[in-house]
Amino acid sequence: MLHGIALRYFVEVARTGSLAAASENLHVAVSAISRQISKLEQEVGTPLFERLPRGMVLTESGELLAAHARRSLLESDAVLGEMSAARALGGGVVKLGCTEGFTRAFLPRVMADHYASAPQVRFVLRSGTPAQVEHWVEMGEVDIGIAFATGDATRVRVEQSMEMPVCALLAPAHPLAAKDVLALEDLKAYPLVLLERGTTARQLFDWCCSARGLAIEPVLSSNNSSVLHAFASLAGAITLGSALSLVGLEDHSLIAKRIDEPVLNQRILWVMTMRERRLSPAIKGVLERLKAAVSQATL
Template identity: 35%
Template sequence: MRKLLEPSLYYFSVVAQAGSLTSATEKLGLTVSALSRHIAKLEGDVGVPLFERHARGVILSHAGRLLLRHAQRTLSDAEAVYAEIQGEERRRARTITIACTEGFAFDFLPVSLGAFCQEYRDVAIQLEVVSSERASQMLLSGEAAMALAFSFKPEAGVTVQFTQLAPVMALMHDTHPLASKTKIALKDLGAFPVLLQDKGTTNRQLFDIACNVEDIEIVPMMTSRYVAALYRFALAVPESIMPSGYVSVAKRLGGDQMKAIPFDNPLLTQRRLQVLTLAGRSLDNLAQSVLDWVIGDLKDI
């Protein structure tokens, strides 16, 4: 902590506590003459003697006692700042930032990462829920260690650590009139309330393209950028249909009495989920453990 104090002030405090220049030199590794020069300079700066010299050593003057209290407060403040800095660095070292689209953040990642954190208690997760484009940008800028997103094509500058098909499926209650079908036609949706994600999502983009190709117009009952809001609406309206990615809701379907049925339009099978890292950048051991864990969970879905 001495580096955070002005040297002469630190030397003064050591002499004050040691009671003599000779005893203080043993701790400081200075000669008596060098230490005397520092004390003399400090006394010159404050304009009054800080010690009363005696044959056996030194004792503090009134001014010296005041300055020692200041030095002790300064040292205490420096120790607190140092501890805060070190604590922050330790937190930063074990914090893994993951960028993902909302589909992953709705259910899959909280469940997966929750289990990971139970086993690896020295990790802190910062989950940034952003668009697919922003997720890639966060990787390229170094703001995130990894990203999970849905995509149609590979991105420059990133490495795809894992990928699998992520078709848009028809999510509905298991008592829905269409729930017994093995595939859903887009034209079947016209008779039911449809819940659509925001136009900026890959889910919605594919859905709109497929409808245009089949010359079908779907007027949704509800649109939202939030998967969670749409899902809750789907639970509340048993006859509704929500075009959704399977991974987003896979771990909830059985308990919520919901089903995800494929569409028969091939365009809605073109989307892929990707787990991405920055090209040319090696992850540290902790981040690699998180990556392996998440990929393992995706393979199990």
């Protein structure tokens, strides 16, 4: 029989790739974790890890068990959450993962609105690239992810899929603010501030410029969209992003304008959870509020 404590140790070693790192995170002696891993391997009758000089790497059998173990542990947490909900009226911790642009206003507003009606819920929020968010959801490191689609929907359960164009974000007083739709050539006449290369919006924008033979160099590039938003507002520049990233901002310092480029208008936003996972009442409540907020913002 596969025991819960052994599975938890196993999952943490698989996640960190190291007995020492798992020991530090779990506050359990290395020897105790090693014994549990050995017992698991004896029980299943095959090695679960390759012991390499630089750490522990899952074998093929280990990968199969890791997928089962993550879901099993999360299923147990969901059941316990339902039992607790009967006593605490839906309390629990909800872990969210998102791309950085949603941390500025949109997700804080969603969490604050949910907290107002469910103050017993606790939140954990982390941000990363779309690929990282998808990986966190797949591995059960976050309960709900919101990020732009990577194209592979088989690794997670897509709870909501919406078109989320890459827009030009500019001040309401900007000369281009009066236009309903912008062309790439319009942007060339004004200072542009962009996220660093490697992000979804930057990749699509660079591709469109290349296809049209345009060379547009940003006056500022950063890995932080808040910096770009502030600079665009203060300096009369233009940045790129989604209209959703502006939802919840109180100062209304930027507005979103569509760009007449099919590639930029076909970007997809996913709200996702782990495949075949049972969700606790607290997670379900936050998920439904998040989906409603996304739908409302795209009307």
